[in-house]
Amino acid sequence: MPKIVDHDERRELIVDATWRLIERGGFERATMREIAAEAGFAHGALQRYFPNKESLLAAAFVRAHTRTNVRAGAALPTLRGLAALRELCLEIMPIDRERVQESRVVVAFWDHAVQDEELWNAHRENALHWRAQMGQFLREARDDGELVASVDDQIVIDQLTAMNAGLQIMCLLMPETTTRERLLAQLDAFLDTLRVPASVV
Amino acid sequence: MPKIVDHDERRELIVDATWRLIERGGFERATMREIAAEAGFAHGALQRYFPNKESLLAAAFVRAHTRTNVRAGAALPTLRGLAALRELCLEIMPIDRERVQESRVVVAFWDHAVQDEELWNAHRENALHWRAQMGQFLREARDDGELVASVDDQIVIDQLTAMNAGLQIMCLLMPETTTRERLLAQLDAFLDTLRVPASVV
Numbered sequence: 001m002p003k004i005v006d007h008d009e010r011r012e013l014i015v016d017a018t019w020r021l022i023e024r025g026g027f028e029r030a031t032m033r034e035i036a037a038e039a040g041f042a043h044g045a046l047q048r049y050f051p052n053k054e055s056l057l058a059a060a061f062v063r064a065h066t067r068t069n070v071r072a073g074a075a076l077p078t079l080r081g082l083a084a085l086r087e088l089c090l091e092i093m094p095i096d097r098e099r100v101q102e103s104r105v106v107v108a109f110w111d112h113a114v115q116d117e118e119l120w121n122a123h124r125e126n127a128l129h130w131r132a133q134m135g136q137f138l139r140e141a142r143d144d145g146e147l148v149a150s151v152d153d154q155i156v157i158d159q160l161t162a163m164n165a166g167l168q169i170m171c172l173l174m175p176e177t178t179t180r181e182r183l184l185a186q187l188d189a190f191l192d193t194l195r196v197p198a199s200v201v
Numbered sequence: 202m203p204k205i206v207d208h209d210e211r212r213e214l215i216v217d218a219t220w221r222l223i224e225r226g227g228f229e230r231a232t233m234r235e236i237a238a239e240a241g242f243a244h245g246a247l248q249r250y251f252p253n254k255e256s257l258l259a260a261a262f263v264r265a266h267t268r269t270n271v272r273a274g275a276a277l278p279t280l281r282g283l284a285a286l287r288e289l290c291l292e293i294m295p296i297d298r299e300r301v302q303e304s305r306v307v308v309a310f311w312d313h314a315v316q317d318e319e320l321w322n323a324h325r326e327n328a329l330h331w332r333a334q335m336g337q338f339l340r341e342a343r344d345d346g347e348l349v350a351s352v353d354d355q356i357v358i359d360q361l362t363a364m365n366a367g368l369q370i371m372c373l374l375m376p377e378t379t380t381r382e383r384l385l386a387q388l389d390a391f392l393d394t395l396r397v398p399a400s401v402v
Contacts, residue, residue, distance in 0.1 A: 120374065
């Protein structure tokens with residue numbers, strides 16, 4: 001039996017290979033056999049780590065969100081309020097190649113998550129985590145006097161969640177509308193509608 | 202050879218069956234054989250209308266957008282400016298069962314459109330149509346003095362496009378956040394940020 005560390009490393013290698021295949025041709029076209037070959041594993045060996053395609057898709061999705069959360073975790077502790085809200089969105093939005101890659105995996109995952117309870121729950125757990133973070137940042141912004149009084153936190157969270165999710169498909173189907181410059185303009189214009197004008201502070 | 206009208210009717214029946222199967226279990230799990238059976242066709246007969254699954258997915262997607270545009274076409278001619286912009290968004294947003302069904306088809310389509318040029322173009326054509334309509338409504342709103350002077354039309358179109366797309370997946374994965382009431386609150390809060398306050402008009 002391999003050591004724990006090897007087991008985890010091998011799982012990582014297989015998820016790497018899955019990401020590459022999703023990026024190249026979508027998750028549907030890849031077979032377990034192709035994924036094994038791409039990762040340099042025998043077909044039978046792959047199944048010791050991932051018994052089926054759903055379990056691989058779940059692992060690929062979890063990694064996309066882990067990457068986002070690791071980046072956010074590095075930046076967020078120094079921020080609060082609207083600056084923290086902006087930072088969290090920037091880590092989710094497809095502003096560079098790394099994040100566009102993550103979007104590709106997430107979009108492949110969505111269609112399956114609609115039909116599969118385990119995948120549905122994996123999405124949910126992460127989505128609720130982001131929503132809770134957004135709620136905290138909005139409360140901080142209110143405490144700090146940054147927020148326009150009439151802002152409804154739940155509405156803002158709904159809007160940002162929808163916008164962030166929509167951009168993950170837009171960067172793949174309408175990439176000319178999701179240049180880094182346009183994404184920043186879009187996010188900052190939205191945040192400006194929440195912010196008490198500088199002259200009033 | 203069947204009459205043209207029969208040909209179109211049969212295509213419609215097959216697309217109906219495809220929608221039902223997508224709703225029940227996703228597009229991936231349906232085979233051409235199952236789609237034929239669901240539509241009441243022999244497998245060979247199906248292929249005279251749709252040579253492969255991609256062509257069926259394209260037809261299912263085009264119908265989702267046609268339905269949206271038919272509804273919008275009934276309401277839009279009487280409206281302009283921000284009222285027209287609101288109406289177009291309401292036809293796209295998953296505010297009722299009919300529109301949630303359309304979202305299910307669209308989400309199944311997205312993952313394939315990323316990899317398939319023909320499907321990619323089908324998405325694009327419709328997306329550009331909506332963007333052009335939004336641009337026209339924003340110009341009307343500006344002409345009518347409804348719009349805050351600093352509003353950037355392209356940014357608003359990017360924001361609404363992302364929000365509308367994101368809601369199509371949210372209504373499937375986080376349905377409790379996309380009740381009709383919350384969708385209307387979200388849309389109206391956004392439109393209010395564009396609108397010159399009533400007291401100023």
